[in-house]
Amino acid sequence: MYSRYKKQFQDARDGLCKPEKIKGFKINEKPSSIRENTRITDISAMSGSTNVNNVLDKVPATWKSKAKTFFFRFDTDGDGLHTRRDYEEIVNRLTGYLKKSGSNPSDDRLQGLKHTFIDVVWSEFVAGNHDTGSNRKVTLQEFTTNVAKKLDEREYAEAVCKAISTHYFDIIDINSDGSISLKEYGDFMELFGVDPKHAPGAFESLDADCNNEISREEFFNAMQNFWLSMDDTGFGACMLGPLIKW
Ligand SMILES: [Ca+2]
Ligand SMILES: [Ca+2]
Numbered sequence: 001m002y003s004r005y006k007k008q009f010q011d012a013r014d015g016l017c018k019p020e021k022i023k024g025f026k027i028n029e030k031p032s033s034i035r036e037n038t039r040i041t042d043i044s045a046m047s048g049s050t051n052v053n054n055v056l057d058k059v060p061a062t063w064k065s066k067a068k069t070f071f072f073r074f075d076t077d078g079d080g081l082h083t084r085r086d087y088e089e090i091v092n093r094l095t096g097y098l099k100k101s102g103s104n105p106s107d108d109r110l111q112g113l114k115h116t117f118i119d120v121v122w123s124e125f126v127a128g129n130h131d132t133g134s135n136r137k138v139t140l141q142e143f144t145t146n147v148a149k150k151l152d153e154r155e156y157a158e159a160v161c162k163a164i165s166t167h168y169f170d171i172i173d174i175n176s177d178g179s180i181s182l183k184e185y186g187d188f189m190e191l192f193g194v195d196p197k198h199a200p201g202a203f204e205s206l207d208a209d210c211n212n213e214i215s216r217e218e219f220f221n222a223m224q225n226f227w228l229s230m231d232d233t234g235f236g237a238c239m240l241g242p243l244i245k246w
């Protein structure tokens with residue numbers, strides 16, 4: 001079954017992002033790489049220092065492509081660096097999108113969104129808990145290293161993926177009918193500057209049971225797979241558009 005995902009992933013990595021339809025996939029079933037309770041990178045088991053080059057050498061290029069794609073999409077001002085301002089801008093876009101839709105989000109919900117993206121994603125994962133103020137600048141190399149190291153905290157990384165998935169899903173499912181349509185997903189991708197022509201490929205990479213809607217579970221599994229699977233499947237790999245080669 002997962003050989004199809006592998007094919008899909010290879011296509012995605014090659015910038016094609018034309019995933020095959022996958023029949024018979026059980027959405028409760030996680031890819032083997034996620035089921036196994038193994039570390040993502042085994043960085044903590046590495047001998048010697050965990051400097052940038054050591055870590056980047058250790059992590060497969062396929063995973064680094066996913067990290068690079070995320071880095072590009074979240075670099076909202078396009079300066080080639082991640083700063084606190086990029087994450088504040090993402091929060092602003094998501095908040096603006098919710099308000100424009102007439103969702104009237106509660107203060108608690110907006111605070112939760114801000115906490116997840118600024119205090120957790122930016123401060124802990126991207127900046128590595130080190131100097132998270134407005135002057136901090138994170139390069140692609142450092143970003144990839146910091147995130148890879150943080151993902152070794154397996155249970156915490158899974159919990160963060162789940163929190164982010166929940167925020168995203170509730171925003172993307174703008175009509176609150178419990179599933180994401182292609183139109184809803186395309187509108188969401190535009191918030192990250194993704195060309196609308198990539199929406200169908202991204203959507204198909206998330207729609208595991210091919211019923212033309214994305215369930216909460218499919219979305220959650222795809223998010224987990226995007227970050228926690230190193231290289232053996234393509235499920236969800238195109239969720240931010242075609243992968244950018246490392
Ligand atoms: Ca930037
Ligand atoms: Ca919907």
Ligand SMILES: [Ca+2]
Binds near residue numbers: 209212213214215218
């Ligand atoms: Ca589906």
